[in-house]
Amino acid sequence: MTTVTIQDAQERLAELTRRVEEAxxxxxxxxxxxxxxxxxxxxxxxxxxxxxxxxxxKARGIAAPAPFIADDFDEPLPEDILLRPLS
Numbered sequence: 001m002t003t004v005t006i007q008d009a010q011e012r013l014a015e016l017t018r019r020v021e022e023a024x025x026x027x028x029x030x031x032x033x034x035x036x037x038x039x040x041x042x043x044x045x046x047x048x049x050x051x052x053x054x055x056x057x058k059a060r061g062i063a064a065p066a067p068f069i070a071d072d073f074d075e076p077l078p079e080d081i082l083l084r085p086l087s
Contacts, residue, residue, distance in 0.1 A: 003028045006036065 002016070002025060009016060009029045019025045020039050027039040057065055 001026045001028060003030060003035075005029070006031045009037075009039075 002019070004012070004016065004027060006029050009027070016027050016039060020027055020041055024041050028035050029037040029039065057063075
């Protein structure tokens with residue numbers, strides 16, 4: 001990991017970018033001695049893969065991770081429950 005000041009990073013941006021890109025190095029940019037920005041290699045994000053999650057659960061013997069969900073699970077709670085004091 002390399003640490004540089006923000007002024008130094010401005011002057012050497014192409015060089016620092018090359019180091020991050022080619023060597024996978026992390027560069028921390030500081031202002032007044034405090035870290036403010038990390039230069040790290042870009043990673044593609046692909047979102048949530050539900051099929052992979054199901055496969056993992058199946059491999060671990062979990063056929064139905066949520067065996068029962070009530071039809072009204074997302075309905076508002078009745079007022080008598082909402083108005084009851086917490087114990």
